[in-house]
Amino acid sequence: MVLLKEGRIFADKIIKTTGAERCGSSATLRQFPPIMKYLTPKKKLGQHFLNDPAVAAQIVSALRAENIRYVLEVGPGQGALTSFLLREQRFETRFIEVDADAARYLETQMPEIKGKLVVSDFLRYPLDEHYSEAIAVIGNFPYNISTQIFFKILEHRSLVREVVGMLQKEVAERIAAPPGSRTYGITSVLLQAFYDIEYLFTVHEHVFIPPPKVKSGVIRLTRNQRNALPCDEKLFIQVVKTAFNQRRKMLSNSLKTLLPDGKKDIRMLCQRPEQLSVQDFIELTIRIQG
Numbered sequence: 001m002v003l004l005k006e007g008r009i010f011a012d013k014i015i016k017t018t019g020a021e022r023c024g025s026s027a028t029l030r031q032f033p034p035i036m037k038y039l040t041p042k043k044k045l046g047q048h049f050l051n052d053p054a055v056a057a058q059i060v061s062a063l064r065a066e067n068i069r070y071v072l073e074v075g076p077g078q079g080a081l082t083s084f085l086l087r088e089q090r091f092e093t094r095f096i097e098v099d100a101d102a103a104r105y106l107e108t109q110m111p112e113i114k115g116k117l118v119v120s121d122f123l124r125y126p127l128d129e130h131y132s133e134a135i136a137v138i139g140n141f142p143y144n145i146s147t148q149i150f151f152k153i154l155e156h157r158s159l160v161r162e163v164v165g166m167l168q169k170e171v172a173e174r175i176a177a178p179p180g181s182r183t184y185g186i187t188s189v190l191l192q193a194f195y196d197i198e199y200l201f202t203v204h205e206h207v208f209i210p211p212p213k214v215k216s217g218v219i220r221l222t223r224n225q226r227n228a229l230p231c232d233e234k235l236f237i238q239v240v241k242t243a244f245n246q247r248r249k250m251l252s253n254s255l256k257t258l259l260p261d262g263k264k265d266i267r268m269l270c271q272r273p274e275q276l277s278v279q280d281f282i283e284l285t286i287r288i289q290g
Contacts, residue, residue, distance in 0.1 A: 039077075039078050039101065039102060039105045041077075041209060041210060042099065042101075045098065045099055045142060046142030046143050046144040046145065047077060047099070047102075047142065048140075048142075048143075048208040048209070048210060048211070048212045049077050049078045049080065049208060049209045050077075050080035050081070050140050050166075050203075050207060050208055051080065051207055051208060051209050052080075052207035053080070053083075053084075055080075055203055055207055056080040056081050056083070056084055057084055058201070058218075059081060059138070059140075059164060059166060059218055060081055060084040060085060060088070060138070060164075062164045062200055062218065062220055063136060063138055063162065063164045063220075064162060064220075064222070065090055065091050065136050065162065066162075067134070068090075068091050068134060068135060068136045068161060068162065069091055069092060069133065069135075070091060070092055070093075070094060070131060070133070070135045070136075071085065071088075071091045071092070071093045071094070071135065071136045071137070071138060072093070072094050072095070072096060072131075072135055072136070072137050072138070073085055073093055073094070073095045073096070073137075073138050073139050074096055074122045074137060074138070074139035074141065074149065075096070075097060075098070075122070075139050075140065075141065075142060076095045076097055076102070076106060076117075076139075077097070077099075077102055077140065078102065078105060078106075079105075079106050079109060079110055080140065081138065081139070081140065082095065082106065082110060082113065083110065085138070086110060086112055086113065091136070092116075093116065094116050094117075094118070095113060095116055095117045095118065096117075096118045096119075096120055096122050096125060097117060097118075097119060097120075098119070098120065098121045098122070100119055103117055103119045122149065122152065123145065123148055123149070123152055127156045127159055127160075128156065128159060131159055134159060134160075134161040134223075135159060135160060135161065136160070136161060136162040136163065136164075137153060137160055137162070137163045137164075137165070138163070138164045138165065139165055139166070140165075140166045140216075141165050141166065141167045143167060143168045143171075143212065143214075146165070146167035146168065146171055147171060147187060149165070150163075150165075150175065150187065150191060151190075153221075154190060154191060154194065157194045157195070157223065158227075160223070161222070161223045162220070162221065162222050162223065163195075163219075163220065163221040164200075164218065164219075164220050164221075165218070165219060165221075166203060166216050166217070166218045167216065167217065167219075168212075168214055168215075168216060168217070169202055169214060169215040169216055169217035170183075170214065170217075171187075171217075172199060172216070172217030172218070172219045173199060173217060174187055174188060175187050175188060175191055175197060175219060176188070176197045176198065176199040176219050179274065179275060179276060179277045179280075180274060180275060181274065182274070184274045185244050185247070185274075186240055186241055186244045189240045189244075189278055189281055190237065190240060191221065192278050193226065193229065193236075193278050193281075193282075194223065194224060194226055195221040195222060195223055195224060196221070196222045196223075196224050197219060197220070197221050197222075198219060198220045198222075199217060199218075199219050200217075200218045200219060200220055201217070201218050202215055202216070202217055202218075203215065203216040203217070203218060229282060229285075230282065230286065231282055231285040231286045231289060232285065232289050235258075235285050235288065235289055236281065236282065236285045238258065239255065239258060239281060239284060239285050239288065240273075240281055242254060242255055242257075242258060243255060243273035243276075243281075244273050244274075247272060247273050247274060248272070249272070250269065250270060250271065250272060251268060251269045251270075251271060251272070251273060251276075251284075252269040252270060254273070255269070255288075258288055259288060260288070260290065266284065266287050266288075268280055268283070268284050
């Protein structure tokens with residue numbers, strides 16, 4: 001796989017500075033030095049620390065960051081991605097970490113991060129107060145708040161041009177799912193309205209400390225050309241949510257409370273929500289709002 005090859009090449013470039021070495025006939029990179037001694041993952045924060053530098057390099061190399069000066073890593077934890085991002089020459093990376101213990105660990109292990117790390121909750125962090133130009137976001141997102149992170153990004157879509165994120169495989173697949181897929185749903189439509197989304201690769205459980213019970217997936221979001229919807233955005237969101245909350249029903253039934261008189265002959269109403277593209281939902285919203 002091209003990304004995996006690029007990730008390993010990227011990792012090779014900094015083997016001497018990270019302490020990673022090649023070992024065995026399979027030429028796989030050794031894991032980072034054991035971290036449990038220094039930083040214990042916190043279950044309440046959904047922490048699962050990535051412990052494989054090849055995978056970390058693969059994730060960082062997936063970030064295009066075209067015409068981007070600043071990249072923000074969300075939740076660096078013990079620094080798996082951070083060690084690669086700090087050596088990037090294409091952009092400057094800043095970091096936001098809600099766990100004060102992890103922040104202290106990072107500043108001890110990677111002194112060059114000082115002045116670039118903010119101890120704060122990304123979900124409450126006022127991005128538009130700290131950035132006045134387009135940025136990219138990257139991170140190993142906690143499973144329990146990954147959807148909230150993406151909706152936060154959606155709120156700041158005029159600022160966040162690109163995202164590379166690792167999250168629970170099922171959620172990643174749902175976000176990237178095309179129309180007609182069983183996993184296509186609310187998050188698929190709302191995010192794809194403003195981002196082109198690619199499912200890049202799967203990450204197995206054994207490369208994390210502690211290992212999660214499910215696989216992870218890495219996706220890339222790239223801002224598309226749609227600056228605003230040609231319909232009422234609040235109504236669009238309401239239509240999408242209402243439709244998928246009763247996804248087994250025809251739209252004529254699930255949306256009947258939103259349909260004004262004389263609007264019940266719309267062609268798309270004889271379909272189920274997973275059959276409609278983003279553009280279809282936009283056109284449907286336009287028809288409903290009259």
